[in-house]
Each structure stands twice: as C-alpha cells, then as structure tokens.
Amino acid sequence: MENLEDIKYKRAKEKVKKIRGFYVHLTVFILVNSLLLVNTEIIPRFWNTSIEVKVSWWGIALWALFLAIHGLRVFGVITFLGKDWEERKIQEFMKEEEETYKSNKF
Incomplete structure (x- = not known):
C-alpha cells in the first residue's frame, strides 16, 4: 500500500503535468495565430500585394x-467532471x- 507521501507526490506531479500541458497549448495558440496574422494581414499590406487570404476569426x-x-x-476554477467528481x-x-x-x- 502506498503511503501518504507517495500519494501526495503523484497528485502534485499530475497537477504539474496538466499545468505544463496548458502552457504548451497557450504557446502553440500564440505562435500559430501570430503567424496567421503576419502572413494574412501584415505582409500583404506591407508589400502591397493583392492576395486575398482571410483569417478565420x-x-x-x-x-x-x-x-x-x-x-x-x-x-481549478471549473471543477465540472474534474478529479473530485472522478473520486466520488x-x-x-x-x-x-x-x-x-x-x-x-450465501
């Protein structure tokens, strides 16, 4: 049987993994949308091209x-179907x- 320290460590490690996943998601969002903005809005205006590429806002x-x-x-702001729900x-x-x-x- 696991002791309390092992359980706490596993839960903390899982939380860190989720936070890291969010930051990766945020980074990809920023990079992809920055590239879309540059390629579809800024570059055509700077070079005066007539390329009609629109971003899907x-x-x-x-x-x-x-x-x-x-x-x-x-x-932890939204707990719907979260870890507590799973445990219950x-x-x-x-x-x-x-x-x-x-x-x-019998």
Missing part, C-alpha cells in the same frame, strides 16, 4: 474559448459493488 475565437476553458479547468464516482461504484457482493453471498 471564428476559428481563432473558438480556439481561444477552448484555451480559456482548458486554463480554467487546469487552475469511484467510491460510489466501489460501494455498489461491495453491497452487491454482500447481498449475493
């Missing part, structure tokens, strides 16, 4: 919304299983 807005939700979940459901199913086993035992 709805796509960027939707991605930004998902990024915000990701951040809110990682930093696991305990609930374990209790149901135990009661079923006890009632079917």
Whole structure:
C-alpha cells in the first residue's frame, strides 16, 4: 500500500503535468495565430500585394474559448467532471459493488 507521501507526490506531479500541458497549448495558440496574422494581414499590406487570404476569426475565437476553458479547468476554477467528481464516482461504484457482493453471498 502506498503511503501518504507517495500519494501526495503523484497528485502534485499530475497537477504539474496538466499545468505544463496548458502552457504548451497557450504557446502553440500564440505562435500559430501570430503567424496567421503576419502572413494574412501584415505582409500583404506591407508589400502591397493583392492576395486575398482571410483569417478565420471564428476559428481563432473558438480556439481561444477552448484555451480559456482548458486554463480554467487546469487552475481549478471549473471543477465540472474534474478529479473530485472522478473520486466520488469511484467510491460510489466501489460501494455498489461491495453491497452487491454482500447481498449475493450465501
């Protein structure tokens, strides 16, 4: 059986992994959208080209919304279907299983 320190370490490591994932997501969002902005808005105006390439602002807005939700979940603001919910459901199913086993035992 794991001791309390091991459990705390694993939970902290998992939290750090989630935070790192959010920062990677944020970095990719910034880089990709910066390149899109430069290639579709700034360069054509600077060089006076007539290239008609438009950025999908709805796509960027939707991605930004998902990024915000990701951040809110990682930093514990939104807990819907989070770790606490998982733990409660696991305990609930374990209790149901135990009661079923006890009632079917001869």
